[in-house]
Amino acid sequence: MGKGPDRGLEDANMVDGTEGTTMSEQGKKLKFETYRYADISTGYVTEKDSEILTACGVRGDPVTGMGGYRGPGPIVYDYLEGFFVWVPQGNPEALPEYLKGCKEAGLSDQFCRLVSEVLEQGCTFLNLDRDGGEVDGLEKFDW
Numbered sequence: 331m332g333k334g335p336d337r338g339l340e341d342a343n344m345v346d347g348t349e350g351t352t353m354s355e356q357g358k359k360l361k362f363e364t365y366r367y368a369d370i371s372t373g374y375v376t377e378k379d380s381e382i383l384t385a386c387g388v389r390g391d392p393v394t395g396m397g398g399y400r401g402p403g404p405i406v407y408d409y410l411e412g413f414f415v416w417v418p419q420g421n422p423e424a425l426p427e428y429l430k431g432c433k434e435a436g437l438s439d440q441f442c443r444l445v446s447e448v449l450e451q452g453c454t455f456l457n458l459d460r461d462g463g464e465v466d467g468l469e470k471f472d473w
Contacts, residue, residue: 403435
């Protein structure tokens with residue numbers, strides 16, 4: 331049996347304690363929730379937004395994700411090319427308070443508009459990525 335990140339696929343298939351027996355081979359399918367996210371270029375937020383989102387990042391401990399920023403603003407996981415931003419999907423009543431926290435953190439009106447649109451379209455996350463998608467009718471920043 332392999333050890334560490336280079337372990338073989340057969341290790342990943344060990345589900346029930348019997349090496350090589352997968353859940354699908356046992357006739358069971360895993361059931362879990364899935365979530366939608368919007369994939370948008372970081373060019374649609376300001377450079378200041380990027381700095382604030384970096385400060386809001388909950389990178390903290392690489393294993394637990396605990397630690398990091400706990401002030402006003404969104405819950406953000408920042409990574410090398412961008413940010414995953416949680417939005418209160420399924421709870422539109424929470425949006426005004428959420429946006430208030432974003433504004434208190436100093437985020438732009440355009441960022442708040444993106445969050446509102448993402449929520450309205452049923453997404454749970456806003457993924458801002460340097461290679462993310464284009465948005466028709468929205469100002470793009472060159473920073």
